[in-house]
Amino acid sequence: MASEDCTIGGYEVPSKTIVLVNAWAIHRDPKMWDDATNFKPERFESGEGDAHKLMPFGIERRACPGAGLAQRMVNLALGSLIQCFEWKRVDEAEVDMHRVIVLLGAELHWDDGGQSPPIA
Numbered sequence: 001m002a003s004e005d006c007t008i009g010g011y012e013v014p015s016k017t018i019v020l021v022n023a024w025a026i027h028r029d030p031k032m033w034d035d036a037t038n039f040k041p042e043r044f045e046s047g048e049g050d051a052h053k054l055m056p057f058g059i060e061r062r063a064c065p066g067a068g069l070a071q072r073m074v075n076l077a078l079g080s081l082i083q084c085f086e087w088k089r090v091d092e093a094e095v096d097m098h099r100v101i102v103l104l105g106a107e108l109h110w111d112d113g114g115q116s117p118p119i120a
């Protein structure tokens with residue numbers, strides 16, 4: 001909330017206005033990113049270049065205090081999924097990254113030497 005009248009990016013913002021940051025739009029802004037809507041994790045490999053533009057946890061004073069925990073948990077969950085299941089593609093078609101639900105259709109098998117039936 002704006003604590004006093006101010007100007008942000010040319011817009012006059014009166015005191016007590018709630019200002020929301022549209023991180024979704026910023027993360028897809030072609031003025032900010034090369035090939036903005038393509039999934040390219042290599043953008044962030046070096047920790048330089050584009051890395052400072054990524055702000056899933058916000059930035060500065062009100063940034064997420066749970067970021068360290070969240071990043072560790074995501075790694076743990078992803079590592080566990082990779083270690084505990086045999087993954088294979090449903091077919092040769094490329095996965096539509098706009099519909100994350102498609103991932104739930106992936107055929108999963110427990111890594112128990114094929115004893116258990118596939119999980120639908």
Ligand code: HEM
Nearest residue numbers: 055056057058059061062063064065066067069070071074
């Ligand atoms: C992937 C997981 C998470 C994401 C993407 C995320 C993202 C965010 C974002 C974008 C904000 C707002 C920052 C801003 O206002 O500029 C926020 C705030 C906050 N997050 Fe998270 N967060 C995650 C997990 C967590 C966890 C695990 C905790 C606690 C254990 C947590 C606690 C908080 C708190 C308390 C705030 C408010 C901070 C404040 O307003 O001063 N978050 N988070």
